[in-house]
Amino acid sequence: MTAIDNHAMLGADEHIRPSEANARDFFELLKPRVMSLVVFTAFAGLLLAPGTINPVLGFIAILCVAVGAGASGALNMWYDADIDAVMTRTARRPIPSGRIQPNEALAFGLTLSTFSVAILGLAINWFAAGLLAFTIFFYAVVYTMWLKRSTPQNIVIGGASGAFPPMIGWACVTGGVSLDSVILFLIIFLWTPAHFWALALFKMRDYGSVGIPMMPNVAGERSTKHQIVAYAVATAVVGVAPTMTGLVGWAYGIFAALLGAIFVLCSISVWRMADGDEKMVPAKRMFAYSVFYLFAIFSGLIASHYGAVFSAFAGALS
Template identity: 55%
Template sequence: MSDTALDITETKENDATDYVARAGHYPAEVKDYVALLKPRVMSLVVFSGMAGLLVAPGEMHPLLAAVAILCIAVGSGAAGAINMWYDRDIDLVMARTKERPIPAGKMNPDEALSFGVVLSFASVFLMAVAVNYAAAALLAGAILFYVFIYTMWLKRSTPQNIVIGGAAGAFPPMIGWAAVTGDVSWEPIVLFSLIFLWTPPHFWALALFRCKDYAKAGVPMLPVVSGEEATKKQMLFYTLTLFPIAAAPTFLGFAGWIYFTVSLALNLVFLAAAVAVMREDGEKTEYKQAKRMFGFSILYLFMLFAVLVMDSPNTLWG
């Protein structure tokens, strides 16, 4: 771990006190609470959770379906709020995150923690009483995994943080599926695996052009610890593993051949992006290809799940 990281750890309590002092001068507004929920991340979580719900076999009352999606959204936002509370020290150091509500002095850290904890319990409780216990258990597991396994342990301790920690973001389709069926089968496990394998190339593309930021904060992201070349090779590997996993819904019978064709096309473009990143001299090009791959990776997942829903025999129009 770098000297910067050690300094950050040693001054964490002082930083927290400073945040409290500044928060008194800048009372939190509604937009600050919204920012705590990480709305951009939440949008992908909600969309993938909705996709899992829509392609699951069986029927569900529209009102209960809406409640299930709301619980997934609130649970995701709650985990994001707790993440911001815990990471307030490194958020203060990084250019990408220093304007978040806590490091910007707009919110008391304890207030953010309370907000996240209350929303976590509320989302799981509502899912349990309104939908079913299986979906509630999966939602609780996703929140706990993100907070304790990824945020508090993996993120600061290993360059494989995003590989293992990516499991937290892969839960939503399983939760949506379980909301309808009350259980978990091979189909939602495939959707979980899809997001799990997509996360490393997606996040490492970001880490490449934000490498100095992570190094400054003492976060051991793969480019910081192992260098660019090793990171690019790992990105290429995970991109290749997506081909069979992305195609699996067709062969398992919960997606058609239109989905298969689109998934193949999307994976070929994603692979081409990974190859372009491999060939790029980031220092000379300002990581233009890595930025493009990061942007496309988000579009990739949205489009894949959108076509999955449209081409599934289990949906209303299937």
């Protein structure tokens, strides 16, 4: 059975089967793991931005970003229900498993998108709201509906959608963007291909079964490994850049350099891995470390920034 056949069956089923969805199913539709990363990096952007924001407004801003990210996930699952039904990694998601009907997921995603953007605009500022709207559009339409099924560069270009949250957080405080917020964007943007292609290497059969042109399936494992190393190096370099602009101190720079060196070493282990290796241990290890790397980098940025603020405050009191 092809992905198209599955999509047709899903579309037919929604007219004859009542919904079996509960609150947990709708929460799963929001892609909570992805949402947690989006929320954390947006929160980092909000904290690192110059200036202050009322804590209540800051909470509303992050909540809107979280809801917007979840809306993107729901729209992605709605459109990708046909291929999700075929891939082992996604077959138990709410729509292909039949717990949520496609029309419910679409309505849910569109409603959350509208409310998250409107509330962010009304409560915070319309520049940040515009960035959030563009991020939702980029992920749901540009990446999901166009790039994902048409080019092996899908995750490179589409990765921008996951890189905007710290810029949104920054814009919530400042009403605009700056070089530092662009660097925060670049850290995630350059990190995404190395992170996702490590996953794609050990999920090649899944992507191949539904015709998604992931880099390993189109360019081959060897070319993908070369590119993973290149993006890992670029990520490690940009990861240190906030020290160069003065956003944070040298303690962060040393910390980021160590994290980046390990990231590059992981990518070299993937590069040295034999093509066709069924165990794919280095790729799995790199995928796991890449998640830790991003959380650690943004945690380090927050700790360094507030460590400097605390030191300045203590110095003023002494």
